[in-house]
Amino acid sequence: MTSEAFAMAQALRGQAIEWRRDFHRHPELLFDVDRTATRVAELLRDFGCDEVVTGIGRSGVVAVIRGRTAPASRTIGIRADMDALPILEATGLSYASAVSGRMHACGHDGHMAILLGAVNRLAKTRAFTGTLVAIFQPAEEGGGGAKVMAEDGLFERFGIEEVYALHNMPAMDIGTFAISEGVMLAAADRFDIKILGKGGHAAQPHETIDPIVVANHVVGALQTIVSRSVNPTDPVVLSVTSIHAGEAYNVIPPEVVLKGTARAFSDTNRDIVESRMRAIATSIAHAFGAEAEFDYRRGYPPTVNHPAQARILAAAAAHVAGDTAVRRDLAPLMLAEDFSYMLRARPGAFIFMGNGTTAPLHHPEYDFNDDALPHGISLWIDLVTRASK
Ligand SMILES: [Zn+2]
Ligand SMILES: [Zn+2]
Known part of the structure; x- marks a missing residue:
């Protein structure tokens, strides 16, 4: 908990909470994420990203942040999903969904806030080698937005060599991570x-x-x-x-x-x-x-991590959360994720991050846990410094 990345992430916590709760209040479905994508692009431009491109894979948003160049510098992609679910929210929260019958019940609001936090920091410091491509993807919940973005030339256009993503997991302790070097999801x-x-x-x-x-x-x-x-x-x-x-x-x-x-x-x-x-x-x-x-x-393919990238991601998690907070031998779950398409296009890895004792994913009482934000932000900051070398 004392890593430099975690200290940076803690400083961004307040802002990240604000972004997250704003997304939470305005949930949008599948590819129809106009407000969300517009807000994401606006923030990315404010952060001073080198490029911000909208409309990739219909409504996806991509930002490019260049670090220092070095002979072996690499370009890595990190993906956050943007869409919500057709569920009537029952949390009673002050920032609960303003749209009846729609809700961020899978924590994609949190995933966006985490990636925005990391981009905000890295765009300021540029304390990494290589290039970060931040990918904000629509339509994870059934529309295969990851596939549509890949088919729209995401990887070629931005020269992405490796790709990473995280997903929050209720009933896993805050500040813990779980990953495997092979199959993660079905x-x-x-x-x-x-x-x-x-x-x-x-x-x-x-x-x-x-x-x-x-x-x-x-x-x-x-x-x-x-x-x-x-x-x-x-x-x-x-x-x-x-x-x-x-x-x-x-x-x-x-x-x-x-x-x-x-x-x-x-x-x-x-x-x-x-x-x-x-x-x-x-x-x-x-x-x-x-x-x-x-x-x-056939729906989403199995989500299968590439061993080398899974080890890099696990090392980043261990660095920010401590070795004992990272489970490296997670047994695969029967859930599915369209990040699987990105892992078929490029080597990469997917990791679970603890969301604490919240209601399960896709439950009307679910809420992303704001306490998890700094852990996710620091993971991405650490990964970028590590993987792009
Ligand atoms: Zn979901
Ligand atoms: Zn999800």
């Missing part, structure tokens, strides 16, 4: 299965092909993918979360629609899950004389 895919049978009178089942019976077999057999088809050391979740069919007591409906999510830590397992699901759904349907339509849509 891929999140979605599926729809339509079982097409033949409806009819419930008293004459022999005249029908009952899709409800077929669907029951399909749901049961899908469970064998997790237990029999994937390697047990590389876990998968497959949840059927919705079944819709029928209206009446005495009518067999013509079709059943199933929906759900599949989560995996590797592309290998995503391939296995998709192909086994297709085989099970169509073959079981055929066995009963029905048909199955199967649609599998």
Whole structure:
């Protein structure tokens, strides 16, 4: 807690709280982050960044801060997400959302304030070698804003060689960090299965092909993918979360629609899950004389840290928070993050930062913990000095 970076970050705490609570009061969704992006760009210009570019990946904002040049100096990107969630806030805070049904329930308000704090400081001191590219990204919560920014040439245009991000984590102590040198988060895919049978009178089942019976077999057999088809050391979740069919007591409906999510830590397992699901759904349907339509849509890929960059980020965390405050062997979580797309474009790493005893992420009573701000700011200041060398 005595590092120089942490002392600098403490001095920025008051301002960072102000920025954070202003974002919190004005939550915006997906790519429609006009107010937030405008405010971010305005602050970045005030800080004296060398370049501030808006409209990258529709509504993303990018700032370039050049440090001292040295023969081996590098350009590193740090990403903060800007969007909120369609949740009705129930915190009762003085700075609670001013927009009913929208709220910063994932702490992206805090992530922005942290990156702004670090940029503010580094733009002033320039006490680092190389170049920092601060990336403010829209649409993390379902829109794949990271992918859209990457497709818009983010990495090439700004010459980004490595990329980093953090996410707050409730129930983890303030001032602690958790990371691993490999998989951090899962891929999140979605599926729809339509079982097409033949409806009819419930008293004459022999005249029908009952899709409800077929669907029951399909749901049961899908469970064998997790237990029999994937390697047990590389876990998968497959949840059927919705079944819709029928209206009446005495009518067999013509079709059943199933929906759900599949989560995996590797592309290998995503391939296995998709192909086994297709085989099970169509073959079981055929066995009963029905048909199955199967649609599998890939969402965010797994978030996988690159070992060298994870070690640099862990070293920065250990330097600002103390060695015992950094867990380096975090087991992967079944959550998903679109920063995964950035980690596919460039080497980099993602780290969790403690948010203390707050409500969980995406909960109506969640709030980013302002006490975490200096820890995040000092992490980025330390990382930039370390990684850009
Ligand atoms: Zn979220
Ligand atoms: Zn989030």
